[in-house]
Amino acid sequence: MGSKTIAVTMGDPAGISPEIIIKAMAEGxxxxxxxxxxxxxHTLRRVQALGIVPKVELREIQRVSEAKFTPGVIHVLDEPLANPQELVPGKVQAQAGDLAYRCVKRATELALAGEVQAIATAPLNKEALHSAGHLYPGHTELLAKLTDTRDYAMVLYTDTLKVIHVTTHISLRKFLDTLNRNRVETVIGMADTFLKRVGFPNPRIAVAGVNPHAGENGLFGDEEINILTPSIDAMKAKGIDVYGPCAPDTVFLQANEGRYDMVVAMYHDQGHIPLKLLGFHDGVNITAGLPFIRTSADHGTAFDIAWTGKAKSESMAISMELALKLA
Structure with missing residues (x-):
């Protein structure tokens, strides 16, 4: 995997994150x-003491440079909870949301300083994050703020299907009211740059329509005519191999079968539903546009099974492997 180092942020400690981090890093x-x-x-050791994860040494370090990477050892930069003994698994708690924020902030500082070359984030809970006073819709927006990044987008990534989003954590009404050519063109450009960065020399990009059947020439809506088609034409003129607007009900299948390398989805669920259906356990969340690589397990905190041993670590492991590869 080379000489690069990645940081893995804990996410919400009351969820499955401590469990899936140890499982992912203990074997394979x-x-x-x-x-x-x-x-x-302290929380990692509490989870380990339950006997639900493989036996490994959890070794505290003060600096990244102290780590000596050997099998059976997980190196930890301790970011302690305010009251670790009071943490209740499976419950929304402000101290857990605050910890998740601090972990991401510290990892970002390390990445910007060049001490780590990528970040893999375990899931956080938005309600807990907000209850701690950190009013961000999720990791993507938080990382953009911490890095002063204006143009960014959420990418969902599997071996066969890759999706980038024009919008994510906003209502459908706000999406329709704010959709514009500049944002669509920016995301198409980020898709092209991202794919080239991860090994696609000649990316083929499809743009999903907003409306059923991509508007059917204005019969079901005019966003395709007024916004998407001019945006696609403008990016084609810049040399990008982009197609559309494509019917949203078929374009993800076509991409999954190899016709396109990435789909530009218009809003959160348009992109998330097909990818999670086809790759829930191996999908990776990536933030395009940041000054460093950031990947994440593509699922939530799963409070209902927290600290029970039932959580699957495949997505967390794949996100870490991809971060190491891209770094």
Whole structure:
């Protein structure tokens, strides 16, 4: 995996994050991989004491440079909870939301300083984040704020299907009211740049329509005529191999079968539903546009099974492997 190092942020400690981090890093290709965990060491040890994760050494370090990566050892930059003994698994808690924020902030500082070359984030809980006073819709917006990044987009990534979003955590009404050519063109450009960065020399990009049948020539809506088609034509003129507007009910299947390398989805559920249906356990969330690589497990905190041993770590492991590869 090379000499690069990644940071792994704990996310919400009351969810499945501590469990899936240890499971992912304890065995297989990630055992001894160049990755340091930023999170509450006390909580990691509490979860380990339950006997639901493989036995590994959780070794505290003060700096990334101290880590000596060997199988059976997970290096931890301790970011302690305010009251670790009071943490209740499966419950929304302000101290857990605050910890999730601090872990991401610390990882961002390390990445910007060049001490780590990528970040893999475990799931956080938005309600807990907000209850701690950190009013961000999610990781993507938080990372953009911490890095002063204006143009960014959420990418969902599997081996066969890759989706980038024009909008994510806003209502459908707000999406329709604010959709504009500048944003669509920006996201098409980010899709092209991202794909080239991860190994696609000649990316083929499809743009999903807004309306049923991509508007059917204005019969079901005019966003395709007034916004999407001019945007696509403008990016084609810049040399990008982009297609559309494509019917949303078929374009994701076509991409999954290899016709396109990425689909530009208009809003959150348009892109998330097909990808999670086809790749729930191996999908990775990536933030395009940041000054460093950021990947994430493409699922939530799963409070209902937190600290029970039932959580699957495949998505977390794949997100870490992809972060190491891209770094």
């Amino acid at each position: 290709s990630l055992s001894g991989a160049p990755a340091v965990v930023i999170g509450c060491l």
